[in-house]
Amino acid sequence: MRLAPAAFALGLLAVTVLAQAHQEVLAQPPRAVGEAAGDALTTVEIAPGVYVHEGAEALAAPDNRGDIANLGFVVGAEGVAVIDTGGSVAIGRALLAAIREVTALPVLAVINTHMHPDHTFGNAAFRGAGPQGADPAFFAHAKLGRALAVRAGHYRASTSLAMGDAGAGPEEIVLPDRDVAEGGEIDLGGRVLRLTAWPTAHTDNDLTVLDLATGTLFAGDLVFVHHLPVVDGSIAGWLAVHPRLAELSATRVVPGHGPAAVPWPAALAPQRRYLEGVAAEVRRAIAEGTPLARAVADAPEPAAGWVLVDAFHRRNVTAAYAELEWE
Ligand SMILES: [Zn+2]
Numbered sequence: 001m002r003l004a005p006a007a008f009a010l011g012l013l014a015v016t017v018l019a020q021a022h023q024e025v026l027a028q029p030p031r032a033v034g035e036a037a038g039d040a041l042t043t044v045e046i047a048p049g050v051y052v053h054e055g056a057e058a059l060a061a062p063d064n065r066g067d068i069a070n071l072g073f074v075v076g077a078e079g080v081a082v083i084d085t086g087g088s089v090a091i092g093r094a095l096l097a098a099i100r101e102v103t104a105l106p107v108l109a110v111i112n113t114h115m116h117p118d119h120t121f122g123n124a125a126f127r128g129a130g131p132q133g134a135d136p137a138f139f140a141h142a143k144l145g146r147a148l149a150v151r152a153g154h155y156r157a158s159t160s161l162a163m164g165d166a167g168a169g170p171e172e173i174v175l176p177d178r179d180v181a182e183g184g185e186i187d188l189g190g191r192v193l194r195l196t197a198w199p200t201a202h203t204d205n206d207l208t209v210l211d212l213a214t215g216t217l218f219a220g221d222l223v224f225v226h227h228l229p230v231v232d233g234s235i236a237g238w239l240a241v242h243p244r245l246a247e248l249s250a251t252r253v254v255p256g257h258g259p260a261a262v263p264w265p266a267a268l269a270p271q272r273r274y275l276e277g278v279a280a281e282v283r284r285a286i287a288e289g290t291p292l293a294r295a296v297a298d299a300p301e302p303a304a305g306w307v308l309v310d311a312f313h314r315r316n317v318t319a320a321y322a323e324l325e326w327e
Contacts, residue, residue, distance in 0.1 A: 072218055
């Protein structure tokens with residue numbers, strides 16, 4: 001794996017690769033994960049060498065073990081990059097088993113698109129999956145490590161509440177040891193992935209991965225399809241990055257939730273309409289002096305076609321109100 005030095009020379013892309021590993025592990029007492037060997041996730045090859053596992057459109061629950069986000073991996077000549085690792089170590093192991101059905105090459109990089117547990121709690125499954133049994137490099141937005149460390153206790157509690165022992169929670173949360181401040185490239189051997197760190201949108205640590213060989217964009221939760229978008233960063237910030245996202249030269253996108261792959265940039269339109277609708281409605285309520293609780297209770301339902309509306313719509317309106325009230 002090579003991090004493109006040209007990126008530094010041009011000054012356009014600045015990957016902060018810490019010279020010394022600062023792998024942090026938030027340790028918990030070890031627990032048995034109870035994952036049967038060979039229990040591989042189902043994946044689909046959406047483009048040559050690009051594989052995606054489509055997570056359930058559901059909340060984390062015992063029966064899905066946190067398998068609720070889209071996960072992917074890209075195979076180069078020298079090794080593999082994993083993009084998001086699932087909501088539990090068990091799911092991470094099942095993703096690694098799926099990789100092993102395709103290739104015996106080492107996992108060179110594990111990339112988290114953002115901090116949410118359904119995308120990060122499988123990280124520990126990839127320890128030792130690198131060259132000669134070493135750890136792969138763990139890449140994420142420069143703000144992810146601190147944000148996830150701050151929320152780790154809450155995420156552990158909510159994960160065990162949602163999944164019980166079925167998820168077998170992470171016996172450890174593996175934080176990134178490669179911080180991406182703006183952007184950079186990872187070479188998997190004849191195959192380059194371009195990483196881009198975004199300003200606060202879905203969260204304050206969103207990162208996208210573009211496979212240059214196939215024009216496949218892994219958008220993480222910057223793009224939701226079918227599954228209602230969830231605002232955990234800034235609704236105004238998220239809307240503001242839409243034009244820049246649309247400019248990315250991809251032909252297909254793997255959304256964080258929804259189908260394994262959909263055409264790009266058409267996939268952005270429904271999400272943009274939803275977020276614009278929420279922002280407009282909330283701004284109107286604030287301008288009219290409508291209190292938060294009333295604005296949330298009276299919020300119009302989103303357009304048909306979204307799922308998990310009950311779980312997330314009023315929460316989004318609440319978050320938008322708290323943010324936009326200070327504009
Ligand atoms: Zn998320």
